[in-house]
Amino acid sequence: MWSHMQPHLFHNESSLVEQMILNKKFALEHGIPTDMGYAVAPHHSGVYPVHIQLYEAWKKVWNIRITSTEEYPHLKPARYRRGFIHKNIMVLPRQTCGLFTHTIFYKEYPGGPKELDKSIQGGELFFTVVLNPISIFMTHLSNYGNDRLGLYTFVNLANFVQSWTNLRLQTLPPVQLAHKYFELFPDQKDPLWQNPCDDKRHRDIWSKEKTCDRLPKFLVIGPQKTGTTALYLFLVMHPSILSNSPSPKTFEEVQFFNRNNYHRGIDWYMDFFPVPSNVTTDFLFEKSANYFHSEEAPKRAASLVPKAKIITILIDPSDRAYSWYQHQRSHEDPAALKFSFYEVISAGPRASSELRALQKRCLVPGWYASHIERWLIYFPPFQLLIIDGQQLRTDPATVMDEVQKFLGVSPHYNYSEALTFDSHKGFWCQLLEEGKTKCLGKSKGRKYPPMDPESRVFLSSYYRDHNVELSKLLHRLGQPLPSWLRQELQKVR
Numbered sequence: 001m002w003s004h005m006q007p008h009l010f011h012n013e014s015s016l017v018e019q020m021i022l023n024k025k026f027a028l029e030h031g032i033p034t035d036m037g038y039a040v041a042p043h044h045s046g047v048y049p050v051h052i053q054l055y056e057a058w059k060k061v062w063n064i065r066i067t068s069t070e071e072y073p074h075l076k077p078a079r080y081r082r083g084f085i086h087k088n089i090m091v092l093p094r095q096t097c098g099l100f101t102h103t104i105f106y107k108e109y110p111g112g113p114k115e116l117d118k119s120i121q122g123g124e125l126f127f128t129v130v131l132n133p134i135s136i137f138m139t140h141l142s143n144y145g146n147d148r149l150g151l152y153t154f155v156n157l158a159n160f161v162q163s164w165t166n167l168r169l170q171t172l173p174p175v176q177l178a179h180k181y182f183e184l185f186p187d188q189k190d191p192l193w194q195n196p197c198d199d200k201r202h203r204d205i206w207s208k209e210k211t212c213d214r215l216p217k218f219l220v221i222g223p224q225k226t227g228t229t230a231l232y233l234f235l236v237m238h239p240s241i242l243s244n245s246p247s248p249k250t251f252e253e254v255q256f257f258n259r260n261n262y263h264r265g266i267d268w269y270m271d272f273f274p275v276p277s278n279v280t281t282d283f284l285f286e287k288s289a290n291y292f293h294s295e296e297a298p299k300r301a302a303s304l305v306p307k308a309k310i311i312t313i314l315i316d317p318s319d320r321a322y323s324w325y326q327h328q329r330s331h332e333d334p335a336a337l338k339f340s341f342y343e344v345i346s347a348g349p350r351a352s353s354e355l356r357a358l359q360k361r362c363l364v365p366g367w368y369a370s371h372i373e374r375w376l377i378y379f380p381p382f383q384l385l386i387i388d389g390q391q392l393r394t395d396p397a398t399v400m401d402e403v404q405k406f407l408g409v410s411p412h413y414n415y416s417e418a419l420t421f422d423s424h425k426g427f428w429c430q431l432l433e434e435g436k437t438k439c440l441g442k443s444k445g446r447k448y449p450p451m452d453p454e455s456r457v458f459l460s461s462y463y464r465d466h467n468v469e470l471s472k473l474l475h476r477l478g479q480p481l482p483s484w485l486r487q488e489l490q491k492v493r
């Protein structure tokens with residue numbers, strides 16, 4: 001669209017904008033239409049892997065709403081090519097038609113003209129149209145001059161398809177076509193980011209000023225209220241382990257894989273991590289306690305950081321639910337202030353939507369087996385560590401030894417010397433110089449009355465089947481059962 005320059009070579013968005021403005025001026029002066037809403041980047045550069053500067057510049061100068069690429073998720077196999085929407089730009093999958101960048105003469109077609117005719121008459125091009133409800137091709141202008149191979153190919157292809165199939169062929173302008181595409185394939189709207197360095201073709205069009213190693217080596221996925229912040233504090237004490245920088249909104253948690261932050265793209269995510277060459281270690285990690293029960297997080301995480309190790313912490317789901325309810329009350333959640341814990345957990349289908357919503361958020365993360373099974377669809381068991389949260393609370397040094405072994409991090413850090421039990425806080429804390437301690441803030445290890453017996457009985461029964469499933473899963477994984485789970489299972493007998 002602007003000469004044949006590759007946008008990923010422009011780190012600076014404003015220099016990209018400048019170039020595009022020059023092009024636009026040229027187009028306007030020569031009466032070339034500028035309101036197509038559609039553009040193609042040279043060599044797919046900047047479209048996928050996403051170079052965010054291109055998306056922004058395209059929108060500013062050309063009001064681009066549609067583009068296409070052959071690179072998402074990969075060039076091959078062609079039948080797996082998908083579309084996605086990013087920053088309101090719809091990216092459609094493009095097919096290959098066999099006519100290349102330079103002018104091609106019929107007689108000089110690679111392998112001889114028969115190859116092109118074969119492809120049209122029942123070969124690859126024919127099947128591309130037959131197998132894809134929507135096919136998008138790109139040919140170069142030079143193939144409409146000289147031998148006019150562009151015209152030759154598509155006119156013959158359309159004739160052949162119409163003679164030999166019952167398909168009705170139709171064309172649509174780009175914007176309508178894109179809407180039609182995502183109407184047919186709504187599940188493709190959400191992108192699935194991958195590591196840009198895992199595929200050579202992607203790496204070649206990834207900005208040299210960006211790296212691929214500002215990504216976590218492991219994730220602490222939650223669930224909430226199981227001791228994830230304590231684990232976070234202990235991990236960052238390790239000389240070889242580094243966390244992300246804090247988020248202004250969600251503090252130490254980035255919350256990238258579970259919700260809408262994911263749509264900000266991987267540049268946004270990577271900005272939370274140091275460039276490994278500027279720091280002494282590349283053992284980066286992130287903890288976001290909502291990843292555990294998220295429908296999307298396992299798939300998204302496996303796509304971007306497939307080798308990452310995953311750490312989860314489990315406590316009795318009834319205690320977790322109660323701690324979460326107390327957390328909501330202290331954050332002045334109106335529904336949690338209005339209803340008692342028992343009212344929240346026992347609300348029936350006719351309860352108000354406010355109460356039902358709170359109930360769901362309170363109880364669903366405790367369906368441990370279902371959530372872990374979802375992570376295991378995407379990550380092999382040896383990449384997953386399940387920590388007993390009760391043990392983390394009472395004997396953190398032993399747990400941290402297990403964590404270090406699992407991560408394979410060195411040097412070994414002696415937590416029995418670095419942690420101390422703070423009787424005032426009632427929890428284990430970091431031991432500082434001169435016997436001082438650094439404990440977690442007031443919001444971790446809150447003071448609240450014990451759970452009422454009625455709620456305890458209700459939750460024990462509510463989580464019974466989930467706990468049985470968890471015991472089977474842990475057995476399958478060859479993992480010991482935490483003591484709370486053994487106690488709960490005894491109630492079943």
Ligand SMILES: Nc1ncnc2c1ncn2[C@@H]1O[C@H](COP(=O)(O)OS(=O)(=O)O)[C@@H](OP(=O)(O)O)[C@H]1O
Nearest residue numbers: 224225226227228229230323393427428444445446
């Ligand atoms: N060492 C240490 N210090 C403080 N708190 C500790 C510690 N170890 C475990 N716990 C338990 O952690 C509970 C909070 O869990 P999370 O940090 O996962 O909560 S959050 O989801 O990040 O809000 C918190 O829950 P509450 O007691 O309900 O506040 C604690 O019981």
